[in-house]
Amino acid sequence: MGSVDTKAAEGGRQPRISEGREKVDFKMITFSVGGKEYGIDIMKVKEISKIDRYTYVPNGSPFLRGVYNLRGDIIPIIDLRTMFHLSVKPPERGKSENVIILTTEEQVMGIIVDTIDKVVGIASERIKPPHPLFNDINIQYLSGVVELGDFLYIVLDVDRIFSVQEKAAKPIEAALDENEAPSVAGAGASPAEEDESDVELGFITETLAAFKGFSVTPLNLVWVKGRLSEWRELRSSAGLPVQLSKAEEADDFLESFFSPYTAEFWDDEYAKKVEALLPEVSAGAVSAWNPGCGKGYETYSVAAILLRHYAKKRVKVWANDNDLLGISMAPTLSFHEEGVPKSIKALASKGRNGYTFKQEIKDSILFEYHDIVHPNPFPDVDVIVARDILSFFNSSNQASLIGLFRAKLRPGGLLLIGQNERFEDHAWHEVQKGELTGYIRLPDGESEDSPKRSEVK
């Protein structure tokens, strides 16, 4: 498509808008992606072209198709279908694709779309703001929705879509600056070195998010920075670059992030430390919530501790995970004798295929295939064990989940997060037992002047 038939679009083809009753002050180019109609402000569009050959860029984001030489300017080409998580037909060899070249605040880039339709002019007040209930899509990327003829066009906010990554990276850099400032002065590190590690941290942040869905936020920044300096030495002695170029390397990087006894039963010593932090419960029943329970090892460990600690009370554990395969095995988990702590073995009985848990233990646990960001309908709980799951949500979800944990916990209840995760909030009281840290939910209206820690004997 060399040019767009603008005359026809502004002329007779859109009778409803060209009747002249409204002032046309916004023109947009309409196009379709994945069978849906979208519009982009024409002022952001530099040109439209058909492109068939890109230069692939290794290690780029999944939606970055490559770079293209536009009359001497090298511009990135982004596949909007991948970016919007729509299915993409593999491009036919030698067949060119429709590309809209955009000029945003910062740069020039091309986006691949299915078909480019036309240019339409409308009055800008006809753009309806996106409804706040569209929580499935990121409404921050939309300017709004326009109805034209038989179609609804989603008007994309180009500047916001393509500056997201810079924005996402900023809070971390800001946090870094705050934390680093005094130590930089003390250690006398040169600004150049500092810059380089900033860049590295930014890179690690992006690749961890891309490969593993892990988001670097103040919750885990201390660990990430510590791990980064360890990683730098490790990699340079092996003659490898610091950057993570594939998922396996991201796995290696995160190896030491996970709390002790991830995906296995907790040993007796660790269980005792957790037990020491448990709150006093006066009611006849104790309930716990274990989001992200995986295959269920953690859940059974928690249930074992609760059953022992609150011997006379009724114990109920809600465990959920959004990994269907993992959690499908959990209700009928079986294991072999080796390396299993005594306290766990005591709750199981030997069968033909190894040990399985006794019915009364199974009855106290409810495994659910459930996504924690969806409504959580069960009643309030006394204990929440959510180790290492918060880091796999983005920072706004992390904050809302901590808020959700607070809402679900009874006052005085205990929240356990990963050993490399920390947050500071005046509405929580930190408790410690050895290297294990827990958070006690303070009653509503009560808060601490500064987040305090106390050691449990």
Place this chain on the structure above:
Amino acid sequence: MRVEYINPFVEATFSVLKEVLNAKVERGELYLKPSSHPVLGVAAIVGLAGDVEGRVLFDMSRETAVAIASIMNGEELQDLDELGKATIAELANMITAQAVTKLHDLGFRFDLTPPALITGQNMEVSSPNVEALIVPVMLPQGKLEINVAIRERA
């Protein structure tokens, strides 16, 4: 959604569909949806009560519904008439009943309500505070989505 409930529904869906349609039935990836869900055009609802509360919704386009009903009746239906509607409702009943029988064998007590059939454009079903398990099924007649929203009685 309790893990133990998932398999009975998936198994019942496939065994019943294979039997009545006598065709290849392909399963899509299971996933979870928050409370509200658009309906494709024809929706059969079966309510559940007992140990749990909830409902199972069978969702398909009108064309798919007509094609399925045609095969089940052994005659070519032109539109979704009384017979067609009764057939789709019966299909929903068969699948849910078989799932509930399987669950009964596992020790869960469920009761069913008679199926209700709803048709129309631009519909959306909401079950506040219950997320739904979606079982997408690809049939030669089109796509069928089974939407199971069940909550434990607190």
